[in-house]
Amino acid sequence: MGTKRNVDMSDNTDTIKVVESEGTQEEQTTEKKAKKEHKRSKKYASVRSLVDKTKLYDAFAAVELVKKLSYSKFVGTVTADVVVKDIGTQVDVAFPHSTGKVLRVVIATDELLKDIEAGKIEFDILLSQPAMVPKLAKFARILGPKGLMPNPKNGTITPNPELRKKELESGKVTFKTEKKQAVMHITLGKASMETKDLVENVHTLIEALGLKASKLTLTSTMSPAVKVKLS
Secondary structure (H helix, E strand, C coil), rough: HHHHHHEEEEEHHHHHHHHHHHHHHHHHHHHHHHHHHHHHHHHHHHHHCCCCCCCCCCHHHHHHHHHCCCCCCCEEEEEEEEEEECCCCCCEEECCCCCCCCCEEEEEEHHHHHHHHHCCCCEEEECCCHHHHHHHHHHHHHHHHHHCCCCHHHHCCCCCHHHHHHHHHHCCEECCCCCEEEEEEEEECCCCCHHHHHHHHHHHHHHHHHHEEECCCEEECCCCCCCCCCC
């Protein structure tokens, strides 16, 4: 009888330990979530209350509101998050006003290939004539993961790379969706820009997207999203 009682007590103790351990993990998870929400809630909640989540704002009202919602200590970046109908969608946009991002555009040459081979990659976009593509092939493992490999689909393989370079440097950029989601994230400018300039950038983007877009929201760094009318 004594032996049986000892086994039962051991089993019960083990059970209690497991339950207590699981309970502690749940409490820790809850505490972590609460702390995370608390960190964000102080300023975020106060500005989030200014946004009507059920409303579609016109471009001017959306930009004005987003600028007001931005509470970062540095100048916030205004971004358009666009939901389109199909994964793989891309669009060319030439914004009328600077987005604050300077693109370094280069054209593939034998000299540039030597720099790439040496690990010197100091550009954001690489353009190539069709004749240079075979020479670039051996650098695909280096350029591909960085999204720098020229591709005819986005216009970086072209018979006239000089013209394409001028277009890109003047603000014409090709945007495409994420690989697994029909979503684009597009920088429109800085919160410090004139409202009218940001609004014109928004209108240009909407016009370029046409019927491809189903939803567009604006945010500034650390701000809640503001839904924008597409028409």
